[in-house]
Amino acid sequence: MLRFATPAVLAVVSILCAGCGDSKKGGGPTGGTGKDSEPAPAGPAKKADLENGAIVKGVIRFEGTPPQDKALQIDGDDFCRKQHGEGMKSEYYLVKDGKVANCLVYIKDGLQGRYEAIAGNPELDQKGCRYDPHVLGMVAGQALLIKSSDATGHNVHAIPKKNDEFNIMLTKAGDQITHAFRSAEIVPFKCDIHNWMSAWVGVFNHPFFAVTGEDGAFEIRGIPPGKYTLEVWHEKFRVQRVEVEVKEKETKSVEFPAYKAE
Amino acid sequence: MRRGERGAAGGLVLALFLAAIAVAVVALWFWRGWLPPQASEQARGVDRVISYIAAAAGLILVGGHFVLARFVLASRREGGPAYRPAGRRAELLLSVIPVAVMVAVTEVGTMVLGAPVWKDVHTRQPGDLEVEITGMQYEWLARYPGGDGQWGRRDIEEFDGAINPLALDPRDRAGKDDIVSRGVIVLPAGRGVWFSIRSWDVLHGFNVPAFRLKQDAVPGMVTHLRLVPSAPTPPGAPLEVACAELCSSGHYRMKAKVIVLSPEDYAKWLETAPRFGD
Amino acid sequence: MSADAGPRGFLRRFVFCSDHKAIGVQYLVLAMAMSVVGVGLSFWFRAQLAWPGAQIMTPEQYVMAVTMHGTIMIFFVVSAALWSGLGSLVVPLQVGARGMAFPVLGPVGFWTNVAGAAVMVASFFVEGGASAGGWTAYPPLSALRNSGAGALWGTTLWILGMALFIVSFTMGALNVVATVLNGRTRGLTLMRLPLATWTWLVSAVLGLFSFPALTAAAILLLLDRHAGTSFFLPSGLLVSGRPMPNAGGAPLLFQHLFWFLGHPEVYVLVLPAVGIAFDVLAAFGRRPVHGYRTTVWALLAIALLGMLVWGHHMFVSGMNPFLGTAFSVTTLLITAPFALLGVNLLASLWRSRIRFSTPMMFALALISAVGAGGVGGLFLATSAANLHLHDTYFVVGHFHLMIGVVTLMGTFAGVYYWFPKMFGRTMNETLGRIHFWPTVSGAFAVFVLHHFQGLGGLTRRYYEHTQDVFQGPASLHPAVTLLAYVAGAAQLVFLVNFAWSAFAGPKAGGNPWEATTLEWTTASPPGRGNWEGELPEVVGEPYGYAEGPDGTGFRMQNAEGGR
Helix, strand or coil, rough: HHHHHHHHHHHHHHHHHHHHHHHCCCCCCCCCCCCCCCCCCCCCCCCCCCCCCEEEEECCCCECCCCCCCCCCCCCCHHHHHHHCCCEEEECEEEEEEECCCCEEEEEEECCECCCCCCCEEEEEEEEEEEECCEEEEEEECEEEEEEEECCCEEEEEEECCCCCEEECCCCCCCCCEEEECCCCCCCCCCCCCCCCCCEEEECCCCCCCCCCCEEEEEEEEEEEEEEHHHHHCCCCCEEEEEEEEEECEECCCCCCCCECC | HHHHHHHHHHHHHHHHHHHHHHHHHHHHHHHHHCCCCEEHHHHHHHHHHHHHHHHHHHHHHHHHHHHHHHHHHHHCCCCCCCCCCCHHHHHHHHHHHHHHHHHHHHHHHHHHHHHHHHHHHHCCCCCCEEEEEEECCEEEEECCCCCCCCCEEEEEHEEECCEECCEEEECCCCHHHEEEEEEEEEEECCCEEEEEEEECCCEEEEEEECCEEEEEEECCEEEEEECCCCCCCCCCCCCEEECCCCCCCCHHCCCEEEEEEEHHHEEEHHHCCCCCCC | CCCCCCCCCCCHHHHHCCCHHHHHHHHHHHHHHHHHHHHHHHHHHHHHHHHHCCCCHHHHHHHHHHHHHHHHHHHHHHHHHHHHHHHHHHHHHHCCCCCCCCCCCCHHHHHHHHHHHHHHHHHHCCCCCCCCCCCCCCCCCCCCCCCCCCCCCHHHHHHHHHHHHHHHHHHHHHHHHHHHHCCCCCCCHHHHCHHHHHHHHHHHHHHHHHHHHHHHHHHHHHHHHHHCCCCCCCCEEEEECCCCCCCCCCCCHHHHHHHHHHHHHHHHHHHHHHHHHHHHHHHCCCCCCCCCHHHHHHHHHHHHCCCCCCCCHCCCCCCCCCHHHHHHHHHHHHHHHHHHHHHHHHCCCCCCCCCCHHHHHHHHHHHHHHHHHHHHHHHHHCHHHEEEEEEEHHHHHHHHHHHHHHHHHHHHHHHHEEEEEEECCCCCHHHHHHHHHHHHHHHHHHHHHHHHHHHCCCCCCCCCCCCCCCCCHHHCCHHHHHHHHHHHHHHHHHHHHHHHHHHHHHHHCCCCCCCCCHHHCCCCCCCCCCCCCCCCCCCCCCCCCCCCCCCCCCCCCCCCCCC
């Protein structure tokens, strides 16, 4: 009997697996399901009130000499080499005059319920063997358009913790895919063909986030009145938080402690 | 037989067709050089083995097909020679000869021509240059021990896809002068190279067709391969590493360049190449 | 499938039917259905290879299609049609038995096989897609669920589909062994068995010895994937920059287990094809086969040596080089019995009086395919040459010639030959010719060209070869694809012929080919129990051709007289 017990169990399991695989596939337009994720806040998504909402803004700063980015070795790939005659550097520490780019600033705590996106669907391009932009934010459920502008193969590899991982080749310029993340988290992106390429996509349940530009400045609009915890995230620096309270139509400047050379 | 007559023409065509296949196979072989250029001393040995088998097996193949065609053609003659069972002697000869020929052709070939090459590519010689090759989805990385001849330690936590893809430990002094070369493998001509091949993730196949050699990169172990690059590659025309072991969808993009330099140029490159600790 | 007093009712007749002849036909139909999937996949990825600019598929789809093409064709087409289908049909008839030794294992094995095939097909539709780690499913790629295309669920289903196949094959093999050893009719000694049945017996034993290794490997792989074990996963793994917690496993262990099955599996499939060819050559060459005795010894030698050569798939895997030499020696030794088989096949044509019917055409083409496939094997078995040829199109061409062309030539020869025993009719000869020529020309051309592409270093399993140094050999891709389409399309003729002839082909008597083995001593198709009344009693050798004073007569295996 034992001889047949194992295969019988395997058979049953296989049928079960086929079943659950199929139902997952039907779960959403991209097949994404938030496994072991904290449930998104219940209720229908509210609209952010850009007219009457508050604005929070500020600048992320760095004191002292920031770490330096290093030259990348790209000689193995003729296409990337041609795009960058002067060579490429890693893009971890974009700090200019003490102002830090590529920081993600967002409301961490204090919001009630979910909010709809303010901006249209975000885009992540692969251009000159880099992800462009390097850091971006989006609202969960939005369709992220991922495309390639490079006439070489790239491999879009998202490595989330709560959402489903995916790994798709874009073989030529103009190729594109869309993907919707269901759970809030900051998702690292890689290209396995060019392992230096990376990007970070912040996924939130609300549209109250901003990415700092070269001037280190951020501005978040349409925030409903209330008390919030604001957080700043940077891929290499530690996360910092400040408490902020805003009233209707108020514009408030927020100062995070400056990052310091360690 | 009614059926036999109707099919006789088909049989004639079939016999000629089968013979033609055999001839075509052999002709194709000699028609043009199918093998890539020889870029290592070992390539000559490998090519010799391949050519030997091609000649020996090709002869057997053509011979067999001509026998096949002849028997088929002979059988369509009306009232052709009647069957009689092969005698004990004939049967014995027809058993012993093919076995003996096959064993001789193959085992002698592999022992006389093949074994020396096989041994050569698996035996490290004193004075060989050791180069470490690491495969990862979907890149090849080369490492040289630098002036101290010592390999720096790896610490997997130090991995950084952009600037430290080999996860060298910055605290290890031995690693400071290690040279990491990404996607480009630089080798000196005329000197033995002992490759130590590793993988970070899945199986990869370190394969340079022009060297005529390949060896899998297996995570968790180090595999080796020895070869002597025969001549410097012309500028702008490097050799190609093409991954030979399926490593998922980007397998076909897992390429690297091999640049062979003259010993002088190699020494210069070694001096100027950026070190890990820089 | 006979219409006489069998059990009534759809379920009893078709689903739980334990008649070996019906099960044989069911396997053939299953194989035809699965070949539509398997061949369809190859049509798809051959288009991508030939015209990469058109981007007919994505790289993920490509690796899935290649993987599933191999798996489906080997296990659910060739094995189902040749080994299980024709084996179920022919073995009891050739040994003079009323049925298989364990009649219930027949339908159970068949439906298990169907379940396996269904799981394989279902795997295309699960999250992450079908398995994409190659039909060899080497770990770590197959053991890591985050390693890329098809890794999430596809490989799990692949393992389960294989498990079902193994169960099914094991039932079939047990049945064949028991039937041949214990179910032979009176007078039928082992050395009087037709060679086709000999090959089924030998390959069944071979399969029973080798499949447990793959079963073990599949279970361990499943545990690695879903239970967090590390049988095949070493420490220090870093996947897409993420350190993995595994430690202590050995990726090479899987390769050993896989090929311990994988190589014997080649002989499991090839030997019955050769056995069928012997039977067909004798029947249509109107003379006994040459060297019956040495052929049997060669088969046994191949089976024995076949268990000792698996390492020749692993010359460049990182296995100890001394083992490489050892496996090279054993592998080249196995060419000796194969050469003997080849010579015996050839010599069986000496002074023959050939009737060029379709089965004979396929049997003759099989001889050629064995030769051409064997030549490629000599290169690959020589470890030094393997350094260059491993994982190139040379390998692809070689194994397609052996387990694609040889096996299909044998299958077709067998189907055309034994068709009367399935449906009481013969297949259409003209359609047979129309099927034969493009099949043989296309298949040979495609796979011989593969060899030359491989000599040029063209690596297999590449989505495209546009961005590399292989431009010369890759330029043959469009031609190869078109030839493959011709050969593939010709199979439609076979399907039409099969279906049409089953219902409307010319009625065949009990022995339309004037053949001598036992299956031809009963009606076409044989009724339940295969023989009305007494079972035949064998009195002589299986191939009683070229009898009588003028050498044109024949004598049935159960008929007195003759030499």
